Amino acid sequence: MSSYLDTEKRSVSRPIADAMGRPLHDLRISLLDQCNFRCPYCMPEAKFHADYEFLKRHQRLTYDEIIRVATSACSLGVSKIRLTGGEPLLDKNICDLIERIVKLSGVDDLALTTNGILLSSYAEKLAAAGLHRVTVSLDSIDKNIFRKMSGGKGDLEKVLAGIKAAENIGLGPIKINVVVQKAVNDHTILDLLEYFRGTGTIVRLIEFMDVGNRNGWQMNQVVPSHVLLESIQKRWALQPIDQNYTGEVARRYEYVDGSGEIGFISSVTEPFCGDCSRARLSADGMLYTCLFANQGTDLRESLRNGADDDELRDILSRIWLQRADRYSELRRPEVAEHHVLRKVEMYRMGG
Numbered sequence: 001m002s003s004y005l006d007t008e009k010r011s012v013s014r015p016i017a018d019a020m021g022r023p024l025h026d027l028r029i030s031l032l033d034q035c036n037f038r039c040p041y042c043m044p045e046a047k048f049h050a051d052y053e054f055l056k057r058h059q060r061l062t063y064d065e066i067i068r069v070a071t072s073a074c075s076l077g078v079s080k081i082r083l084t085g086g087e088p089l090l091d092k093n094i095c096d097l098i099e100r101i102v103k104l105s106g107v108d109d110l111a112l113t114t115n116g117i118l119l120s121s122y123a124e125k126l127a128a129a130g131l132h133r134v135t136v137s138l139d140s141i142d143k144n145i146f147r148k149m150s151g152g153k154g155d156l157e158k159v160l161a162g163i164k165a166a167e168n169i170g171l172g173p174i175k176i177n178v179v180v181q182k183a184v185n186d187h188t189i190l191d192l193l194e195y196f197r198g199t200g201t202i203v204r205l206i207e208f209m210d211v212g213n214r215n216g217w218q219m220n221q222v223v224p225s226h227v228l229l230e231s232i233q234k235r236w237a238l239q240p241i242d243q244n245y246t247g248e249v250a251r252r253y254e255y256v257d258g259s260g261e262i263g264f265i266s267s268v269t270e271p272f273c274g275d276c277s278r279a280r281l282s283a284d285g286m287l288y289t290c291l292f293a294n295q296g297t298d299l300r301e302s303l304r305n306g307a308d309d310d311e312l313r314d315i316l317s318r319i320w321l322q323r324a325d326r327y328s329e330l331r332r333p334e335v336a337e338h339h340v341l342r343k344v345e346m347y348r349m350g351g
């Protein structure tokens with residue numbers, strides 16, 4: 001381990017860097033693999049039906065185990081933690097965990113990604129527990145298309161009410177993640193942008209990706225961000241703005257008329273692996289170093305076999321220092337379309 005490790009504080013003066021020089025900055029923590037939506041591109045109902053066996057409680061990391069991993073990760077440079085799922089608000093005690101994570105040394109950004117349908121009843125408690133901000137996945141402002149894209153489970157009014165509640169309690173700037181699919185919801189994007197213009201809420205338009213193994217991804221379903229940008233600029237003038245930090249996934253734009261900001265996440269046509277600083281922890285304790293990973297490292301086994309904090313940190317360091325993932329840069333659509341490579345499902349690692 002190199003000299004910038006402070007043995008007293010058991011922390012590093014600068015984040016450890018992977019084999020491509022990318023610092024460890026973000027840790028995404030999936031709290032559970034269950035969800036109350038059945039979005040066809042992530043958790044199709046046919047597969048994830050009522051009798052589907054999700055992880056049992058004892059198979060999921062306990063809060064103590066999550067805190068141990070997060071503490072080690074922060075000591076190696078992590079400063080941004082995002083809580084995800086499945087749907088994290090299905091975890092009824094999530095506020096207890098948030099209260100503990102927000103106190104960890106090094107955490108300066110604690111966010112949560114949710115489908116928003118339970119947000120109204122949680123917003124106040126989340127803010128009181130110390131959560132900094134939320135991101136809501138909302139693929140369309142057309143209630144019928146939204147319902148279809150959420151596998152018949154999404155109630156648009158409830159999600160919009162949740163966004164309002166989060167905004168009112170100060171869990172902003174709220175970000176809205178929109179997965180854009182050709183001939184599915186791309187024709188409703190301008191309406192969605194219109195709805196959030198001037199509200200301070202930031203809409204991020206995400207190119208449809210070949211995550212996992214079930215979404216039947218084809219390149220001709222992708223709406224390249226530059227095409228979307230051109231169609232939006234026919235309606236509103238936009239200008240590019242700088243990233244908030246190196247490694248931020250979205251390319252940011254602002255409306256020239258001052259109505260706010262939007263972003264483009266273009267993993268297919270403009271991959272951003274070069275700055276990718278994200279590690280992912282699944283609900284059952286697997287650590288993944290890429291959204292398109294086909295394998296991970298089992299931290300739960302080490303945690304439950306008595307690994308102490310130094311050993312845990314050495315395991316995390318070893319994983320990150322050897323990391324060389326750059327799937328999106330190497331993606332060959334003609335290969336990806338055949339779904340030959342078995343990848344870990346997105347809902348298991350929290351997107």
Ligand code: SF4
Binds near residue numbers: 274276277289291329
């Ligand atoms: S493909 Fe993997 S390495 Fe590239 S940006 Fe996405 S998660 Fe990071």
